[in-house]
Amino acid sequence: MAVAVNHNCFLVSVMVLLPAFCVSLDTFTSSRATYYGSPDCLGTASGACGYGEYGRTVNNGYVTGVSKLYRNGTGCGACYQVRCKVPKLCTDYGVNVVVTDYGEGDRTDFILSASAYTKMAQPNLALELVAYGTVDVEYGRISCQYPNTNLMFKVHENSRFPVYLALVVLYQAGQTEITAVELWQEDCQQWRGTRRAYGAVWDMSNPPRGSLDLRFQATSTNGEWVLLKGVIPSDWKAGVAYDSAFQLS
Template structure:
């Protein structure tokens, strides 16, 4: 028995689009999560990513230390949807956390801030979930979203004007990782790579004088590309100050 032409067209569309649809669908990874102590329930400003106060309060304090997902600092700032696996206690969608630190627990991929761990629970059931300490979870990476915010380049507190410059990028949206950062040297007309000091901190001794022109490499599902930003940090930069790049990554 034959099929109408429209049926063949629909079948062809399914065959062509199915790999694309499958590729776009993120799968969850099973693991475990614990939480660390914090008097205010937020993160810590002394995390291994070098975020400082941002690492304590970003995303409403729903942050996490990661073990293998830390990836030598490349994973700093990545966002994950995390949900626990006890139906009577755990919220269906779980919560979104931002990686701001490195830490290992009892076969865990995440050690959450108290606020992040509490948000795994159903409404008004956090007090029942907290005593478990460690719970089974599933997680997947999701885009970071900071509506109305650009990427900020923060001059790290350890910087010393004008002899040593260290920077860390804040409010990076999307799914991509920053894998390299360069500074433009006007005298040699060439880009010079910054060192990944630790976590999300990039540094350089004796940086070029004048306004700082940067480019950074981002990698993700779409491959790798360089983003170039001119005069993103002023010539009289100051340690501890965050400068608005007027730019944000897409998803």
């Protein structure tokens, strides 16, 4: 199934899939955050995680680029609570964001979308917060869940049937990172490992033919493989996201 979302900014309502965040934080880490400009205040379709349009609109556009938290792409899809520390200007809660990009600022860990940055402000004080440009923040990792939505594998637009397949992991719930992805080669009776090309993109030249069984490891599976049978159809198409019928927790 293809992933389709509608988007707009500020005065027009935005209809996107919004993850439900489970917050359980004992400690926060001090850091700094800034923001990047975009015409619609959302994310960017050219982010380093390889998410494309999903990276613009997931979580209502409350997304972020990160520096050290990017961790060579394993940090893509992670969720964080970020709250600024400007007295009387910032809310106590801050904003929940999804990592969709890599970025470096002035000693910052977070480069937030404009909508995420202003979400940290008290009502009617967003412009005052924007004037700061960069603010002190504290952040903590949180678990993100996508209600009624399974983990999905999108065939990246650069894929070329049938000689090159690149997969992008979407709607990754929980507090976990996917560390390995393999495809079953039926004629050789063996699993073939894909390569982490960059970000959340895993690729393979000359992939197996036919309907593809896929398995992956994640930090939450304690080294066990999660098997997904027939998740990629034999006639896979670039730009289409396929439902795994499975979700991380």
